[in-house]
Amino acid sequence: MNDDAQTPTQRLRGRRIIVTGAAAGIGRRTAQLFAQEGAAVALLDRDKEKLQVAAEEIGGWAFPVDITDDEATTGAIEEAAATLSGIDGVVNAAGIMFQGLASEVSAQDWRRVIDINLTGTYNVVRGCIPWLLQAPSATVVTIASAAGLMPNAAGLTAYAASKGGVIALSKALAAELAPKVRVNTVCPGMVDTAMADGFRGNVGNYALKRLADPVEIAHAILFLTSQESSYVTGAALAADGGRSFH
Template identity: 60%
Template sequence: MAYVGATAGRLAGRRIVITGASSGIGRATAQLFIAKGAIPILLDLNGAGLAETIGDAEGLSFEVDITDENAVQDVVDQVAEKLGGLDGVVNAAGIMLLGPTADFGFDEWRKTIDVNLTGTFNVAKCCIPFLIKETGSTVVNVSSGAGLLPNAPAQVAYAAAKGGVISLTRALAADLAPEVRVNCVCPGLVDTPMAERFRANVVNYALKRMAEPSEIANAILFLTSKESSYITGSILAVDGGRTFH
C-alpha cells in the first residue's frame, strides 16, 4: 500500500475506487486515471497484479474479495478516513465461467453472479455513504455486450449477471440522484487473456477487431469526468458495433 498527494489533471485529486485493477480493463482504467491526476484506490484478489498496476505511482491498493461485505467495508472505511472521503467508483472486476445450461453447476452459477453482480452492488453500497457527501461523485459499472444482446451459447450465467449489472446501474442512478451519477459501459470483445478464445467472433463486429483495454478505459474516463455531468443511468455500448445499441 502506498500513497502520495494528487497531481494536476482532468481528474485532479479525485479519490476513486477501482475494482479488478490487477489486469485488463481495470488496470488500463487505473493507469489512465493516475495519468489524469486521480488518487486511485485499487481492489483485487491479485495483490502482485495490483503492485504491477500501480508501480511507483500515487494511490492505494488492497488485496480483497469484493464479494466479502465486511472486508470491503473495512477497506472503504479505512480509505475514506485516510483520504478524507471518496469521489467515485469504477466496478471493473468480473469473471466469465462458461458451459451449456444443462451441464452448468450451481456452484459456477453462484460464483458468476456473486462476482459480477453482487460484488458490484457490494462495492457501490459500501462507498455510497461517502459518495453522497461529495459534489460530482460518480459510479461507473462495467457490464458487457452479452448483457445487452445475449446471443452466444454457453454464457447463460455470465449474460444473466451482466444483464443484472445493467439493471442495477439504472436502479442506482434513480436511487442516488441527484447527488451521485451512475452509468455503465458495455464492452464487446477486449484484447485480454479472458477473450482470447473468442477472437474469431469479431467477424460479427462492424469494426472487425477487438478493443484495446485503453479504449474501454477512455469511455469510463468520460463517464467519470465533468464532461458527462448531465448523464446518469446511461448504458454505453463500447463494442465496435456488435449490438448497434
C-alpha cells in the same frame, strides 16, 4: 489510438477514485489513465501481488480484497476512504468471464458468476455510498458487457445474466442516488485482455472486425467519470465495436 487521444488533460484533477479489478485488464488500464488525469486512485483486487505492482506503477494505493466478501469489502473501502480522505468516484471493473451451456452449468458455478460479477458490484457500491453522498459531482461507473445488452451467443447464459443484472442494478442505483451521484454502465465487447483468451476469433459479427484495446474502454469510463458527462446518468454505453447497435 492516436497520440492526441492519450494526452492527459487533468480531467480528474483532485478526484478520489476507487477502481476494482485493478490488478489487470480494463481495471488496471483505467487506474493508469485516471492517475494520468490527476486522480488519486485506490486499487482493489484479490490478486495481492499484481495489485501492489499496479499501484506502485501509478503512485496509487493497493487494498487487496475479495469483493464477494461483503464485510471485507466494507473494511477495504473504509481504509481506502481514510487514505484518500474521501471518495468521489467508483469504477467497478472486477469480474470474470464464464462459458457453459445452461444444461451443463451447475448451480454452484452459476452462484460463483453472480457472486463475483453482480453481487460483488453491489457490495462495492453499497460500501462507498456514505462517502459518495458527501462528495460533489460523485460518480459510479460499472462494467457490464455487450452480452448483457444482447445475449445472443450460446454458452454465455450465466455470464449474460450476471452482466444484464449489472445494467439493471446500475439503472436502479442511478434513480436511487440521484441527484447527488451519477451512475452509468460501460458495456464492452471483446477486449484484448486475458479474459478474451479462447474467444479472440469471435469478432465476425463486430462492425469494426477487431478486439478493443483496453485503453479504448478506459476512455469511455473516463468520460462517464468526468464532468464532460455531467448530464448523463442511468445510461448503458455500448463500447462494443458495433456488436450491438442501439
